[in-house]
Amino acid sequence: MVQVNAPMVGKVLSVEVKVGDQVKKNDVVVTLEAMKMQIKVYAPSDGEVAEVNVSAGDVVNTETVLVALK
Amino acid sequence: MSQKYEEFQRRRAKIMQMGGEKAVAKQHAEGKLTARERVEYLFDPGTFTEIGTFVTHRITAFGMDKKEVPAEGVVCGYGKVNGRMVMVGAEDYTSMAGTFGEYHGKKFAAAIEMARDMGIPFIGLNDSGGARLQEGMDTLEAYAWLFKAQNLASGIIPQIALLLGPCLGGQAYHPVMQDFVIQSRNHGYMGIAGPAFVKTQLGIDIDLQTLCGVQAHAVKSGCTHIVAGDDKDCIDKAKELLAYLPQNNKEKPARVDTGDEAMRLVPELDGMIPEQTMIPYDMHEVIYKLVDNGVFFEIMPDFAKNVIIGFARFNGRSTGIVASQPNWMGGVIDCDAADKVARFVRFCDLFNIPLVNLHDTPAYMIGPEQEWKGILRHGAKMLFAYIDATVPKVTVIMRKSFAGAYLGMCCKDTGADIVFAWPEATITIVGAETAASVIFAKEIKNAENPAEVRAKRIQEYRDLYENPYHAAARGYVDDIILPSETRKKICASLDLLENKTVARPWRKFSNINM
Numbered sequence: 001m002v003q004v005n006a007p008m009v010g011k012v013l014s015v016e017v018k019v020g021d022q023v024k025k026n027d028v029v030v031t032l033e034a035m036k037m038q039i040k041v042y043a044p045s046d047g048e049v050a051e052v053n054v055s056a057g058d059v060v061n062t063e064t065v066l067v068a069l070k
Numbered sequence: 071m072s073q074k075y076e077e078f079q080r081r082r083a084k085i086m087q088m089g090g091e092k093a094v095a096k097q098h099a100e101g102k103l104t105a106r107e108r109v110e111y112l113f114d115p116g117t118f119t120e121i122g123t124f125v126t127h128r129i130t131a132f133g134m135d136k137k138e139v140p141a142e143g144v145v146c147g148y149g150k151v152n153g154r155m156v157m158v159g160a161e162d163y164t165s166m167a168g169t170f171g172e173y174h175g176k177k178f179a180a181a182i183e184m185a186r187d188m189g190i191p192f193i194g195l196n197d198s199g200g201a202r203l204q205e206g207m208d209t210l211e212a213y214a215w216l217f218k219a220q221n222l223a224s225g226i227i228p229q230i231a232l233l234l235g236p237c238l239g240g241q242a243y244h245p246v247m248q249d250f251v252i253q254s255r256n257h258g259y260m261g262i263a264g265p266a267f268v269k270t271q272l273g274i275d276i277d278l279q280t281l282c283g284v285q286a287h288a289v290k291s292g293c294t295h296i297v298a299g300d301d302k303d304c305i306d307k308a309k310e311l312l313a314y315l316p317q318n319n320k321e322k323p324a325r326v327d328t329g330d331e332a333m334r335l336v337p338e339l340d341g342m343i344p345e346q347t348m349i350p351y352d353m354h355e356v357i358y359k360l361v362d363n364g365v366f367f368e369i370m371p372d373f374a375k376n377v378i379i380g381f382a383r384f385n386g387r388s389t390g391i392v393a394s395q396p397n398w399m400g401g402v403i404d405c406d407a408a409d410k411v412a413r414f415v416r417f418c419d420l421f422n423i424p425l426v427n428l429h430d431t432p433a434y435m436i437g438p439e440q441e442w443k444g445i446l447r448h449g450a451k452m453l454f455a456y457i458d459a460t461v462p463k464v465t466v467i468m469r470k471s472f473a474g475a476y477l478g479m480c481c482k483d484t485g486a487d488i489v490f491a492w493p494e495a496t497i498t499i500v501g502a503e504t505a506a507s508v509i510f511a512k513e514i515k516n517a518e519n520p521a522e523v524r525a526k527r528i529q530e531y532r533d534l535y536e537n538p539y540h541a542a543a544r545g546y547v548d549d550i551i552l553p554s555e556t557r558k559k560i561c562a563s564l565d566l567l568e569n570k571t572v573a574r575p576w577r578k579f580s581n582i583n584m
Contacts, residue, residue, distance in 0.1 A: 007435045008399050035432040036347050036501055037400025062439060 002045055002069040006060040007014060010034030014056055015058060021049045030054065030066045085123055085140040087163030097164050101256055102235065104160035105145045108195055108207060112158060112305050112310055113149035120147035120485045121175040121184075129171070142174045143198070145180040148190065148489045151309055154317060154324075157185035160195040162281055163235055167199030170241055175212025179219035184404045186223035186494070189318035193308055196260075197235025213240055217314075220247055225420045232304050233258035233294070246293050249417055250311060252367070253294040254304050257283045262291070262559065280463075287370040292406060314381040314388040315421055322422045323388035328362035330560035332385035336360065339553035343430070345494050347470050349398040353378055353428065356468070357393060360557045362386065370413065375399075376405035379414040383563040384426070390418035393428035394479065396469075403475050404435040405448035412451035412582075419459035424564055426464050427480045429471040430500075434478065447583045452478040455580040456485040456575040463565030464560055467491040467538065467547065482546045487570065488563040490556065491538035493546045498540065502532040 006043030007054035023043040032039040033055050054066050071079075071332045088094060088104055103111065109118060123140050127134065143165040145490035159181045161168040168174075178194075180248045185192040201209050220229060220321050224247070231245030232254040253260070268281065270470040280286065287294035287394050296311070298304040316323045325441065336359050336423050343351050358364040361382035375398040382391055392411050394401035403411075418425050434440075434449045456463070456478075465486040476497060488573035491497065499505070506527040507514065517523040536538070541547040551559055 008402070008404070015395060033348070035400050035402045035435070036348055037396065037432050037505075038401070039400050040350055040397065044339055054194065 001050060002047060003043060003065045004029055004067050005068065006030075006032060006062055006064045007041060008032075008039065010035055010039055010059070012056050013032045013038060015052055015054060015067075017049045017052065019049050019052055020067050020070060021028075023047060023049060023069065027070045032060065038065055043069060045069065052060060081278050084373060085136075086525060088140050088162050089166070095275055100242075101300060102163070102197070104164055105160040105168075105195065105197070106550055107448035108234065108301055108305065109145055109147070109158055109160050110151075110242075110480050111302055111482065112193065112195075112308070113156075114153065114424065117402070117476050118147055118149035119308055119484075120145065120546065125173050125177055127173045127202075127205070128169050129205050129208065132253075139171070141165065142171065142177055143168045144174050144177050145298055146177050148188075151312055151401050152155045154312070155188070155190045156186075156312070157190055157192045158195065159272070161195045161198045161235070163199070166202070168197050168235070169199050169202035170209060171205045171214045171377060171552070172208035175216050179212075179215040182216075182219040182223050182229075186219075189227060189320065191228040191229075191230065191315065191317060192220075192223065193313060194229070194231045194245065196231060196233050196237040196258075198237060198241065200236070200239050200275050202243060209326035210561055213244075216244055217247065218566050220244070224249075225319060226401065227318050228312070228313060228421060229277065233260055233451060234301055234304060235259070236264070236278075236282075237527065238262075238264040250295045251287075251293060252296045252298055252307050252311075253287060253302050254300065254302045255297050255299055259283055260287065275383065275578075277284040288370070290373045292410060293368065294373075295369050297372070309367060312382070314367060315384075318421075319420055319422070321563070326383060326385045326387075327366075328383055328386050330362040330383075330385075333556045336557050337554045342553065343416055343469060343494065347496060348400075350400060352393045352397045353393045353430065356384070356428065357382065357391060360384075361391070366391070370410055374404070374410045376404065377407040377411055379410060381423070384564055387564055388423055389564070390414060390423045390425045391428070392479070394427060394431040394468050395472075396430050399435075401431045401470075402433055403449065403452070404433045404440050404480060405443045405445055408434075408445070408448040408452050408478070412455040415452070415455040415459055419455070419461050422461060424462035424464070424567065425459065425480070427486070429467045429476070429479045430463065430469040431475040431479060431531050432470050433472050434474045449478055450583040452480075453484060454580055456480040458582075459485055460570075460572040462570050464567070465489045466556055466560070467495045467497055467541075468553070469494050469496065471495065471497045478510075482548075487567055489547050490551050490559055491542065491545070492553050494515070495538035495541075495547075495550075496536040497538055497547070502528045505531045505535075 030041040050070040051068035145160040229248035231248040237260040259282040378393040510527045
């Protein structure tokens, strides 16, 4: 299981994947908003989305596991 | 042949065999070259001259009197790399595991001192089982000789460490204290302590790769600058890096005819980056289009990816590039990014390498996490580094450059000789929303229609300040240019700044935050 954490504190703008999706390394999985920027969060490796733990509007930090891949 | 010659040949041949057939076979089985094979691959054919070949330890305790360690487990010498003289110290794992003893250390330190005095780069090839414990205090003090030698050479000659095997314990400060660390993803490890020590002292079970491998240092800790594959790949990277560097701090890097036209316009850059400032894009694409032939040698590509650093050429001149990366964390500057930039800027300054700074950053990172990690102290390193640096510095403000980040990424009065801005640049103290909500707080609160007044005031502030014209009106931006003209303007600026001189009153050094 590969956990994808938020790289920084921010608000979830949109979640780009759902459980069961196949993703490739560097695909965008979640978009955050922070510091007046859209922050793209990328898949660190290829895999299948096993968990999505956040939804739009959630405030997250570097300890938040946004999604998990298997 | 006289007996004396025979004796000499016999002794030399023994040393050249290193740790013997079995040990060499084992080294090869692990996918590693031997120290002598590495040295041969590094230097131009036939140019290597060895020093200290016959140096021998003087320890008799614990059976060491019967222990021969060929070349004391480290091959030292000099030769030419792409036609330029370079000094090497290559640890030989086949000879008593390349352990670091008194005379191993002495050879290493002497090689660095010689490189410093001759003004040639030093390359260390690390592959050692650690301290030679049989020697006790003698081995410990030898570390001090090594660190002292490399410290006193730091800033005089470039020093590059190649991590081609283990380097654990206090010894690991040796690669880290050099200018660049190139780590083999196949078999390069460094750490203050290995898994066994961590297990006994802390009770933590962790394997060597996880604790000390490339993920640990190129991604997490920021100690490794470049990751490569096998020995040859690592050595190739070192040669590529050397091409951007001068031999010493009295020289400029060699200028190369790249064949790329300095005054070339880059029409693709016009309209390439999103005008809406919150939309990210990959800054690499901009860098590739600006530099000679699109060749960019990135340093630390996997650590603090919100800033990009590396070497490229403009009109054949070796140049250090520092650029925001909006694609990662929006290009915000956090503690790690600041550390990454500051040391790179100081390296370029030491070795007469001009800097080109590409701004598109919203700010230094705010919030408890970074505040408590010390963003003020880390961010200050960039300010110190840029203001201290006397090399030519050209800044291009592409899009966002706000607040502290405008200052930290090198603006006119934090060290830039020439500042250009693109028409889409927004250079100001804060964003319009923040500014309007502070300045017009009362007015907005008391308005019949607060949202409308707020929007109007934001627009007013945006029209007045969120552009490059206010900064240009004061002369903080030397000129506003089309993105397509950027390469041409950078090349012309570097021509202008070729013989820039700076005179400052004497001091020991500025007290940069650590």
